[in-house]
Amino acid sequence: MTLLSDGWTVDYGQGPTSVTVPHAWCQDIPVAWEGPALYRRTVEVPTGGGWIVFEGVSYAAQVLVNGELVGGHQGLYDAFSFDLSPWSGRTVDLTVQVVKNGGPTYPVRDVLSGFIPFVFHTFGGIYREVWLVDGVGDPTRDPDFWWRLSGYRTRPSASPVEPFYMRGVLTWGWYPELGHLNPPDEAIVREIAQARALGFNTVKFCLWVPSHRYLRLLHEAGMKAWIELPLWAPSSDPDKQARMEMEIEQIVRQYRHHPAVVCWTVGCELTHETSAEFRERVTRTVGELTGCPLVKDNSGGAEMYGGDLREFGSFYDFHPYCDTPFYPVVLDSLLPGARREAPILLGEFNDVDVHRDLPRLKREAPYWSSQDPALNDPGVRWQHDLPGFLSRTRFAEEGPKHRRLMRSSREKALFMRKYVHEAVRARDPIHGYVITGWRDTPISTAGVVDDEGALRYSAEETVAWNGENCLFLLPTRRPPWLDGGNRPGWLDPFCFHPGQAFWRLGIHTERAIDAKGRWWIEGASGILAEGSFSAATRAMGAQELAEIAWEAIEPGVYTLGAAFGETRNTWSFEVVPKPDWTILDGWARHDPRRRLADLPLPELTAEAKGLVATGWHPSVASLLERDMPAVLLLDREGTVSRPFWREAAYEPSEDPFWTGFGAWDRWERWLAVSGDAALDPEALRRMGFGDRALAPVLTRIDTRTYEELPVIARLGSALVTSLRPDGGLGVQPHGVSRNPSGAALLRALACVIREL
Numbered sequence: 001m002t003l004l005s006d007g008w009t010v011d012y013g014q015g016p017t018s019v020t021v022p023h024a025w026c027q028d029i030p031v032a033w034e035g036p037a038l039y040r041r042t043v044e045v046p047t048g049g050g051w052i053v054f055e056g057v058s059y060a061a062q063v064l065v066n067g068e069l070v071g072g073h074q075g076l077y078d079a080f081s082f083d084l085s086p087w088s089g090r091t092v093d094l095t096v097q098v099v100k101n102g103g104p105t106y107p108v109r110d111v112l113s114g115f116i117p118f119v120f121h122t123f124g125g126i127y128r129e130v131w132l133v134d135g136v137g138d139p140t141r142d143p144d145f146w147w148r149l150s151g152y153r154t155r156p157s158a159s160p161v162e163p164f165y166m167r168g169v170l171t172w173g174w175y176p177e178l179g180h181l182n183p184p185d186e187a188i189v190r191e192i193a194q195a196r197a198l199g200f201n202t203v204k205f206c207l208w209v210p211s212h213r214y215l216r217l218l219h220e221a222g223m224k225a226w227i228e229l230p231l232w233a234p235s236s237d238p239d240k241q242a243r244m245e246m247e248i249e250q251i252v253r254q255y256r257h258h259p260a261v262v263c264w265t266v267g268c269e270l271t272h273e274t275s276a277e278f279r280e281r282v283t284r285t286v287g288e289l290t291g292c293p294l295v296k297d298n299s300g301g302a303e304m305y306g307g308d309l310r311e312f313g314s315f316y317d318f319h320p321y322c323d324t325p326f327y328p329v330v331l332d333s334l335l336p337g338a339r340r341e342a343p344i345l346l347g348e349f350n351d352v353d354v355h356r357d358l359p360r361l362k363r364e365a366p367y368w369s370s371q372d373p374a375l376n377d378p379g380v381r382w383q384h385d386l387p388g389f390l391s392r393t394r395f396a397e398e399g400p401k402h403r404r405l406m407r408s409s410r411e412k413a414l415f416m417r418k419y420v421h422e423a424v425r426a427r428d429p430i431h432g433y434v435i436t437g438w439r440d441t442p443i444s445t446a447g448v449v450d451d452e453g454a455l456r457y458s459a460e461e462t463v464a465w466n467g468e469n470c471l472f473l474l475p476t477r478r479p480p481w482l483d484g485g486n487r488p489g490w491l492d493p494f495c496f497h498p499g500q501a502f503w504r505l506g507i508h509t510e511r512a513i514d515a516k517g518r519w520w521i522e523g524a525s526g527i528l529a530e531g532s533f534s535a536a537t538r539a540m541g542a543q544e545l546a547e548i549a550w551e552a553i554e555p556g557v558y559t560l561g562a563a564f565g566e567t568r569n570t571w572s573f574e575v576v577p578k579p580d581w582t583i584l585d586g587w588a589r590h591d592p593r594r595r596l597a598d599l600p601l602p603e604l605t606a607e608a609k610g611l612v613a614t615g616w617h618p619s620v621a622s623l624l625e626r627d628m629p630a631v632l633l634l635d636r637e638g639t640v641s642r643p644f645w646r647e648a649a650y651e652p653s654e655d656p657f658w659t660g661f662g663a664w665d666r667w668e669r670w671l672a673v674s675g676d677a678a679l680d681p682e683a684l685r686r687m688g689f690g691d692r693a694l695a696p697v698l699t700r701i702d703t704r705t706y707e708e709l710p711v712i713a714r715l716g717s718a719l720v721t722s723l724r725p726d727g728g729l730g731v732q733p734h735g736v737s738r739n740p741s742g743a744a745l746l747r748a749l750a751c752v753i754r755e756l
Contacts, residue, residue, distance in 0.1 A: 001148065002132040004043065004052075010125075011038040024058065024125035026179035027367055030374040031121050034103025036062075039096040039126055049085030049136040052094065055149070055211070056128030056182065059101035059111060065092050074243075075112065076101070076181075077209040077230060078250040079149075081133075081140045100124025108380050110240050112247050114230030115172050115207035115268070116181065119441045120368055121379045127180035128211060146257050150212035156219065156259045163540050164262070165510045166432025167466055168202035168226060169195055169448060170348055173210070174441045176368055176451075181208055188214050190453075191438075192221045197459045198448060199466035204347070204434045207232050207268055209251055212258070219260035226434065227255065228299055228347075229286075231267030234274065241274070245282055249289070256290045264292055265317065265347065269300040271307035283312040299347040315431075319348040323643040324416050324671060325730030328423045328475065329488070335429050343431035350420045351436035351446035353647045353703040354409040354456070358396035361386075361451070368442045376442075383443050389706040401651065408665045409649035409703065413446075414461055415667040416645050421465040422472035422569075425508035426542050445703055464569040469513070471562050471569035474504035474544060480734040490731045494571070494668035495741035497578040501552045505562050507535075508542040515565035519548050522559045535564070557666070572668050576740050579747040583754065587612060590620055595633065595726045598737040599746075610754060612746070614726075616687055630718040631749045635677055638684045639722050642700060642709065644674035649701045650711075656755075657697050657712070657719070660748035664698065672732050672741040677722040678709035684720070692716045712749075719753045 009016035012029045016038075025037060043052065054061065056079065062072045063082055073080040084092070101111050102122030113122065131149075139145040147155050173181040183191075195203060203218060204226040218225050229248050234241065248266070255261065266282045267274070279297035287295040296313030303309065304318055322330045327350075334344065367375040371387040378384040395402050417435070424430055440447040450456050464470065473493050479486040493503060505519060513536070520530040533546040545564060552558075552575045561570040581600050586609035589601040593614040601612060604619070611630040613620050616637040624630060632638075642648070652664040662669070678700045696710035697719070712721040725742035726735055733739040736746060 001134075004041065004130040004132055007041045008126075009040050011040070016040065021126045021130055022128050022180065022182050024123045024127045024178070024180035026123070027375060030377070032103070032373070032377040032379065034101075034105055035099040035124055036097045037124060039098060041094055042091055043084070043094045043132060044091050045084045045087045045089060046132075046134045047089040048134060049083075049088045051081045051133045051135070051139055052084055053079060053081040053131040053133055053139060054096075054126065054128070055079045055130070057096070057098055057126050058122070058124050058180070059106050059113075060099045061126075062097040064095040064097070067093070067095070074106075075247045075250070076114070077112065078247065078254055079128075079140055081138055083136075083138070084132075085136055096126060098124055098126065102379060107235075109233055109235045110237070112230045112234075112244050113232075115232055116174070117380050118232075118382070119172050119174055119443055120176075120381075121377060123180050125180065128182045140254070143257065146212065146254060150216040150258070152216055163510065164224070164432075165468075165540060166202045166224070166226075166263075166345060166434070167200050168204045168224075168432065168434035169198075169200045169438050170204045170206045170434045170436050171438040172206050172441065173208040174439055176366060182211055183214075185213060185217065188217050192217060192223060194449060194455055195438075196221065196223065198455070198457065198462045199459070199468075200435075202226060202262070202432070202434070203438075204228060204263075206348070206437075209255065212255070215255070215258040215260050219258065223260065224262045225258070225260045226263035226265070226347075227261055228265045228268055231274075232269065234267075234270075236273045241278060245278070245285075248282060249285055252286055252289045261290075261292065263294040263296075263345070264290060265296045265299040265313075267298055268347075269305045269319065270298045271302070271305050274298075274307070276308045276310040276312075280310075280312045287314075294343075294345075315342050316344040317347040318344065320346060321349060321351060321436075321646070323674070323676060323730075324419060324645040325674060325732050327420045328731050331423060331427055331430070335427065344429050345431060346424065346433040348434055348436045350417055350433075351444065352413040352416050352645065353445045354413050355395065355402075355405040355649045355701065355703055356440055356445045356451060357406065358390060358393065359398040359402055362390055362396045381443065383704065385705045386442055393706040395701065395706065405649050405651065405701065410456060411665065412645070412649070412667050414457060417462075418465045419671070422470060425465070425470040426472050426474065426506055428542050431540070443704075464567075467567070468511070469507060469509045469565075469567040471505065471507050471545075471564060471567055472542075473571065474506045475731060476502060476504070478733070478738060480738065482734070487734065489734050489738070492672040492727075492733055492739060492741055494573045494671060495744070496552055496573065496575050497740045497743075498552055498555065498575060501550045501573070501575070503548045503560065504544055505546045505548060506542060506544045507537060507564055507567065509537040509567075510540060512539045513537045513565050517545060517562065517564035519546060519560070519562045521550050522561065523554075523556060528558070572666070574662075574666065574669060574741075576744040578740075579743045583747065584610065584612070584750055586610060587750075589613065590615065590617060592617070593635070595724075595728065596736060598735040610750070612750070621687070624716060624718055627717040629753045631746065631753060632715075632718050632720040633725065634679065634720060634722055635675060635724070638680055638687055638720070639677035640680040640683070640709065641676060642678040642702070643676060644670070644700075644711070647702055647704050649703050651699045651701060653695070653697050653699070655697045655714075655752075657748060657752045660751050661745065669741050669744075672727050672739050673723050673725055673745050674729070674732075675711065675722040675724050676729060678711050679713055679720060679722055680709070684715065717753065719749045721749065725749075
C-alpha cells in the first residue's frame with residue numbers, strides 16, 4: 001500500500017493550486033460553493049496491476065484516468081476503489097471531480113450528511129487518505145485489508161464479554177482548524193488522553209463516522225466507541241431513503257471489524273421522517289452484519305422525540321435535556337418498570353452552556369464567528385447567533401466582568417453535571433450515559449474542552465462523579481399534604497435550618513467491593529463530626545451505605561465528605577438561620593397561585609403595610625402606586641420562559657440584597673429556588689408599572705444568544721423575582737416552611753425592601 005498524499009493540485013475553476021491530501025476546501029472558496037472542484041495528480045501504476053482506494057470524499061466523486069471516466073461514488077463516510085490494471089506499468093493522469101453536499105445537487109437532508117452541517121456547514125474535498133494498492137483483486141472486498149488500513153499491527157482477538165458501565169462523551173467531529181472530519185493521529189491521541197483523564201471510557205461519534213485510525217487508537221488505549229450512523233432529520237422521500245440505506249450498509253461492512261465498537265445506532269432523534277418498517281429493516285441489517293449486542297434504531301427514542309412509537313433494538317436510549325431540579329424525576333419517569341428488560345443508555349444528556357472567551361474570538365476573528373457569508377454562511381443551521389452578538393455584547397470586551405462570568409458559569413456547570421451524574425449513578429436500570437459534549441462549537445459551549453481544545457475541567461473535579469465508582473446522596477423524601485392528599489416531595493440536601501441535618505449515603509460500583517468507609521463534616525474550624533461504616537457492594541449496582549445525622553447549631557458553610565475504599569466525594573452545604581417572620585408584621589399576601597399557604601400572613605386588605613404577592617391584580621398595581629413595600633413572586637405575568645441552569649450565566653449587581661442573602665455564586669443554594677422563567681421588562685410595563693425604572697439585582701445572561709433578562713429586579717418600592725422561595729419544581733421542596741434556602745431568599749427580599 002502506497003499513500004498518495006503529495007503531488008496533488010485542486011482547481012476551483014480559477015486554475016490549479018498545489019495541495020496535500022487529505023484536503024478540504026475551506027476558506028479557499030465561499031463556504032456555500034458546492035463545486036465541482038477538480039483534484040489531479042499523476043500515478044505510477046504497478047506492473048502487476050493496482051487499485052486506487054479513497055478512504056473518504058465529500059460528497060460525490062467522479063474519477064477519470066487519462067481523461068476516461070472509470071466510475072463514480074456518493075457518500076462521505078465509506079471508502080471506494082477503482083481498478084487501474086488496464087494501465088499496468090504506466091504513469092497515468094488521475095482526475096477526481098468532487099461535488100459536496102449542502103448545495104442544490106445534494107441537499108443536506110437528501111443524503112447521509114450527519115450533524116456537522118447543523119454545527120457549522122458542509123465541507124467538500126478528498127478529506128481522507130488515498131492509497132495505491134498492488135494486485136488485481138479489489139482490496140475493499142478483502143476483510144484483511146480493513147485491518148491493514150486501520151493500522152493494527154496484529155489482528156486483535158475477540159475480547160471476552162465483561163460487565164461494562166458506559167461513561168461516554170459525545171463528539172460531532174468539529175475540528176475548526178481542519179475544516180473536515182479527519183484529524184491527524186497526534187490530535188486523536190491528545191483527545192483520547194484528555195477523555196481518559198476526565199474518567200470517560202467511551203467516545204460516541206454522533207452522526208458521523210471516524211477514521212479507521214481513530215478506532216484503532218481508541219482500542220489500543222482501552223476505550224470503547226459508539227458509532228451513531230449519520231441519519232438525522234432525513235428526507236422522507238422513499239427513493240432517497242433507499243439510497244441512504246445502501247450507504248449505511250456499506251459503512252457498516254467496512255467498520256464492523258473494529259473491536260472498540262460496542263454500540264451502534266442507526267440514527268438520532270428520528271421522528272415522522274422514517275417509518276417503523278424502514279427503521280426495523282435497517283436495525284436488523286446492522287445487527288446481523290456486526291453481531292453487536294447493543295444495536296438501536298433511534299438514539300433518543302420516539303417516546304421523547306415523537307413519530308411512530310414502535311422502536312427496535314436491544315436497549316433503551318433516551319436524551320433527557322432538563323433543567324437541574326427536574327433531572328431526578330425525569331430520570332425516574334424513564335425507568336422501565338414492567339416493560340421488557342433491557343439496559344438503558346442515555347445517548348445524549350446533561351449539556352450546560354458556559355460563557356466562552358468572547359474577547360479572544362473578537363480579537364482573533366476565526367472564520368466560524370464571521371458575519372461574512374462567504375466564510376460563515378448559515379446554511380441549514382437553526383441557530384446562527386454568534387456572529388451577531390459577538391459585535392455587540394459587553395461581555396466580548398476583556399475585563400473583570402468577562403472573567404467573572406467565565407469563572408462563575410464554569411463553576412455552575414460543574415455543580416450541575418456533578419449533581420445530575422450522581423442522580424444517574426443512583427439508578428440501577430441506567431447502564432451508562434453520554435455527556436453532551438466534547439468540544440465547544442459555533443452553536444454550543446457545552447464542551448468539556450473549550451474552543452482551543454483545552455480541558456475545561458480537571459480530573460480532580462470530575463473523577464468523583466465520572467469515575468469507575470461514584471458516591472452519591474440519596475434524596476430525603478417528604479411528601480407534602482396538599483388539597484386533600486399527598487404529592488411527591490423532597491427535602492433540600494444542600495441547605496438546612498439549625499437542627500438535624502440528615503443524609504443517606506449511597507454508592508454505585510462497577511465491580512464488587514468489600515471495604516470500610518467513613519464520613520465527616522468540616523467547617524471553618526476543622527472536622528466537626530465523623531463516623532465510619534463497612535459494606536460489601538455488588539458489581540454494576542447502586543446501594544445505600546450509611547445514614548448520616550448531624551445536629552447543626554451555627555449558621556455557616558460546611559462540607560460533607562465521604563470515602564469508601566479508594567472512592568471519595570464531597571458536597572458543600574449551608575446552615576441558614578430560621579427566619580423570624582415578625583419582620584413582616586403588618587404585611588399581607590395576595591396569593592392566587594396558593595404558593596404561600598404556609599407563610600404566616602393574612603390575605604391582602606387596604607390596611608396592609610407591605611405585600612407578598614404570587615400573582616397580578618389591578619389592586620396590587622394600585623398599592624404599588626402608593627409605594628407600598630412589596631415582594632412580587634412572578635412565574636406567569638411579567639415573565640418569559642427561560643431555564644435557570646441550562647444555557648445561562650448570571651451577573652449580580654451591587655445591591656444591598658446580597659448582604660442579607662449571602663454569596664450569589666454558591667450554586668447549591670439556588671437548586672431549591674431556581675425558576676423556569678425570567679422577568680420581561682416590556683411585559684411588566686404593560687402590567688401597570690408604567691415608566692418606573694427596572695433595576696436588575698441578578699441578571700440572566702443567555703450563553704447562546706447573550707440576551708440579558710433579570711431574575712431579581714427592583715421596581716419602585718417592590719422587589720420582583722421569577723425565583724421560587726416556595727420551590728415546587730421537580731425535586732425542590734414544596735412550600736417556604738420546608739425550604740430553608742427559599743425562606744432565606746424570601747426573608748432577604750423582604751428585609752431589603754422594607755428598609756427603603
